[in-house]
Amino acid sequence: MDSAKLKDLVGRMPSPADEKETPENPKPGPAGILSNVDKPAVDAALAELEAGGPDAVAGLCGLLVEAKPEADSKARHAIHALVHRAGGAGDAKRQALGAALAEAAAKDGPAEPRAFLLRQVELCAGKDVAPAIGKLLADEKLAAAATSALLNIREGAAEQFRAALPTVKGRARVGVVQALGTLRDAAAAEAIRPLLAEADADTRTAAAWALANIGDAGSVDAMVKLPAGEGAERRALSVALVLLGDRLTAAGRAAEARRVYEHVFLTRTGEHEAHFRAAAETGRAAK
C-alpha cells in the first residue's frame, strides 16, 4: 500500500471534536473528545487497511512517533482497531497480525512506540512470537511490556522466562520471577528457590509468592525456615505461606500442607496476625 493511500486511510480515523452548543447539539460535550464518530466511514477505512495486509501493518507501525500523542494518535487508533477486528476473525488471522506487530516491536528504535506495539501483541499474538518477545526481557525499557505480552500469550512463555531468569536484573527480574509464579511453572522452582535469600526485598517476596503459587512441595523446608521479617515483608511471606498450604492441600499433599499451616499458626503470634492464625486453622481443617 503506498504511503499516500495509507495516510489517507489513517486520516479517516476519528478526529477530536470541538463541540459547540447548537439547536442540534443543545448539550455539547467537552472539546477534544472523539464524540462525532462516523462509524460506517471508520469501519470502511479499517477494512481497507486490513485488506492491505502485512504491508499496511508495517506502514502503520512506521507512522508511530515517540511520546507525541498529537502526532500519531490516529495511527495508534488504527492499529488497535485492527487488533480487535482480527480478534474476531479466528485464531489464524489474529495470530498473523500478532506476528506482524511483534516483528515491528522487535526492531531497534525508541522504546515507547515499541512498548505500545507490545501491548497490542499482548492482545492478539500466539506462541510463535514467544522467542522474539523473550529476547526483549533483557531490555530494561521493554521488559515490563514484554513480560505482559508473554503472560497473555501463555503458550511457550515459561521457557522464555526461565531462559531470562539468570541474566535479567532489577525490576525486570522481579517481573520474570512473578511471571513464572503466575504460570505456575514447576520447572522453574529450583531456579527460584535460591532467590528467597536475595538481598533485594522485592525479589525475595516475589520468589516466596511464586514458589507458593506453584505449590512447590520441594520449597516447604526453605519457606518455613525463612526469617519472618517485619512489616510488609512479614505480611507478604505470611500470605505466601498460607497460599503454599492451600496449593499443597489442593494437590493432595496433606502432610506438607499441615507443616506449613502449623508453622504459620505457631509463628504469627502478633495480636494483629490473628487472621493468619485463623487462616492456618481453616486450611488445616479443610478436606
Place this chain on the structure above:
Amino acid sequence: MPTTDRRRPSRRAVLKSAAAAAAAIPFHIVPRHCLGGPDAPAPPPSETVTGALIGVGGRGPGTFSGMVDQFKKLNMGVKKVAECDVKYVGRADDKTLYTDFRRLLDRDDLDVVAIATPPHWHGLISIAAAQAGKDVLCEKPMTRTIAEGRAVVNAFKRYNRVYQVGTFGRFSVSRDKGKIETHKLMRSGLLTPNPGVHVKAGGLKVKEWSGRPNVRIENPPKNLDWDLYCGPRPLKPFVGPRFGQTHRQYWDYDGGGLSDMGQHFTDPFQWTYGKDDTSPVRVEAHAPPQHPEVTGMWAWVELTYADGFTLVLDSREWGEPYDRKPAREPKVGDLSEADQKKFKAIKDPAPLLTFAEAVVQRKEAGGNAEVSHRACTILNLATIAIRLGRPLTYDPVAERFENDEEANRLVDQPMRAPWHL
C-alpha cells in the same frame, strides 16, 4: 493446635465481644447505645474503631465520612489515624501521612480502611488490606477487571474480613415493597423462560468521561509518585488528565462513565432482579472502534442472562437508541395460577447489613465482595464488548468467555511488577 490467647483484649476483641453481646440479645430488644439519638451517650473509646483513607482526592473524604456516618448510627466512632496518597511526596512522614499503602497497612492499630483511589488500584489495595487483617469500604467500580474482582472475593473469604463497595442503592431497594416482590419473583425459579427486559437509559456520563487522545506529554508534578500511581498498569508518559478525577477517561485506570457510574445502577439492579450470584451469558454492544488509550462513545450494550432476562444499557449519547426489544418488567402475573400460589408462600429476604453492622457483627455486609463483584462484572463485560465490537458469549461459572481468546485476555490482564494478584 492451641487456640487460646491470653494477651490483653485488643480492639478487635472488643468488637467481637460487642458482636457476641448483640448476638445474645433477642432481636426485638436493642441496647440503648445502639439507638443513637440526642440522649445517647458519646461512644466510649472501646466503641471506637480506627480507620484510614487510601486515596485522598476526589471522592476520598466523602467515602471516609460516609463510613463514619454508618458507625455513628450504631453510636460508635471512627478515629482516622492515617491517610495515604501518591501525591504526598515530600509531605509523607509514614506516621499519619503515607505515599505507599503498604506502609500504612503495616499499622497494627488499624481496624477499617476506606479506599478511594482510581479503580486500577481498587482490587490490589482491597486484597492487601484483607491480608493485613483490615475490613474495607472500597469505592466503586469494585475492580477494573473481572479477574481482580474474583481475587478480592477470594481474599476476603480466605481471611474472613468484611468488604463493602461504596454504593448503597441495594439497601434502598431491599426495603421497597415493589422491588422486594420482583426480587422474590426472580429468585423463585418459577419464571423460566424470563421475558423481562430492563432498560437503563442515560445517566452514564459517556461524554463527560470520554478522553482526549491528543493531550501533550509533560513532566509529572514533583509531589506525585507517578510510578506508584501507575502501579499495576503500564508506566506511560505523563499527561495531566491521567491524574486526578479525569483518570476515568483512560482504559488503563477505569472505563469511562460506564465504569464510573454504572455500579450505582448495577448494584441495586442485581438485587432487585435476583442476579447477585450469576452474570450475563451473552453480551453485545453497538459502538465505534475504540481508541487504545482514552475511553469514548458508545450507543448501547445488550446483556442477556441464562434464563432469558435482558439488561440493556442505552447511553443515549451517541448513535441511535436501542430498539431491539421493548422494555418489559417481569410480573407475578406472568406465572401460572399454580405457580402464583407457590410464589405467595415465599418469605421476604432478610434485611441487609451495613458495613458498620457487618464489622461489629462479623458477618457479610449487604454489598459484600461476591455481590459487588457480580455487579461490577456487568460493567466489565460491557466495556469488553464495547472495545471488541462483536457479540460475546460468557460462562458465569468459569468467568471466562467462550471461543474468544482476545476477550479472555481482557478478563485477567497481566500486571506490572512488583504488583500481582
